[in-house]
Amino acid sequence: MTAEVKMEQDYAVVCLSGEIDLHSSPQGRKLILACLHDGRPTLVDLSAVSYIDSSGVASLVEGFQLARERKLDFALVGVSAAALNVLKLARLDKVFPIYANVQARLAAV
Amino acid sequence: MTAEVKMEQDYAVVCLSGEIDLHSSPQGRKLILACLHDGRPTLVDLSAVSYIDSSGVASLVEGFQLARERKLDFALVGVSAAALNVLKLARLDKVFPIYANVQARLAAV
């Protein structure tokens, strides 16, 4: 997995790519939570995710919950088929706000 | 199960018949151990046993061990096919002295 943050307007966009598993998810989790702790609305870009396991999903849920607590916008964007499959198994595809890409979210704000 | 004791010369012959299971084996066990505690060489007649489970086999092993401790003769006689099958599964068919019937044992003394 690689994880990086870009800024788009006032949004932090966390791009996770590759395999998100128990080994790599702590890094993605830290980045997501850091953006929210900084008070930024945050989008997580999952378009290049080839694999995500329950520990990766748990990191997204943590971000989702922290954002709600902080009253910050939080959404997933460009969810890959591999990631969407796992979100569906977790019945979370209807829980997370999901957008086609960063622009789609920004346009809707 | 029914259990009864007959005397043959100085031997106690404990006849167990029917199904020896967790429910009934305590009764057979008590009888066998009582004969040995009385200081009698003891034969257990299993010719009418239609079923025996591990608790029944455990009672026989207890008798076998108490007899050895007390230096008393102990053997199984007329072991039914059902009982022999279970003794074989337990690898005890070569451990217990086994005779065709009471007479065969008495003749061999």
Added chain:
Amino acid sequence: MAVEQRLEVPAQPEHLHEIREVVQRAAEAYGFDKDCVRDLVLAVNEACMNVIQHGYAGRNGPIRLEVVSQPDAIEFRIRDEAAPVAMSAWKARDLNDIRPGGLGVHFIREIMDEVCYLPTPDNTGNLLSLKKYQIGQGMDV
């Protein structure tokens, strides 16, 4: 996968014979020969004895037996509401160490082709599966 038979009895020694009767009838109906039927009766009896003696350990509770006839095997499912047991908690003794007890697990493993704990619907108690394959389909564990 057809459930052929169900039986629920209190986990007490005096009910073991009812369990044996169900196993005997189901195993005969499935087509096993006399010796095999007799062994299956013993194995299921021993597993239920262990539920009574070690699972409930004197407490009250139900034992539910289900017989499932599969194309290649007959399966006996034994459900209890005792404390959860790990498969490795079954301690089969060395048969050379002759002492009373410690034979049940040995009988079960020797007789059955597959022994395993399945999930229970509500994550309580235990659900033991004992399978015997038809002759020729045997896969030993």
Added chain:
Amino acid sequence: MAVEQRLEVPAQPEHLHEIREVVQRAAEAYGFDKDCVRDLVLAVNEACMNVIQHGYAGRNGPIRLEVVSQPDAIEFRIRDEAAPVAMSAWKARDLNDIRPGGLGVHFIREIMDEVCYLPTPDNTGNLLSLKKYQIGQGMDV
């Protein structure tokens, strides 16, 4: 019953990808379609994660994976030397109670057709069996 593949790795997160690779290759070779292969990889990964996180709980130890190809099903056997676990100790959470964690058991049960703990040869540790039937042979647990 042919053991197709064996892999032993230390129970550490950085070795999970090796496990996933073996599962992927075996499931593809068995003939499952892309979606099913992806799910099987996830299920075995989750079971191994649980061994790391809950079984060994930070201690060191091996995870051994065996893939067994049966005529009607592929079986993944996961062996550990952690403390014995009862099947009912797996606590799947209610999916409506949204919180981080508590998804692995749900994934495993949803994806696999059969989940059970088998006896280990030496009565230590655990041997988890995860089976997936060929399309058309499915028997849901």
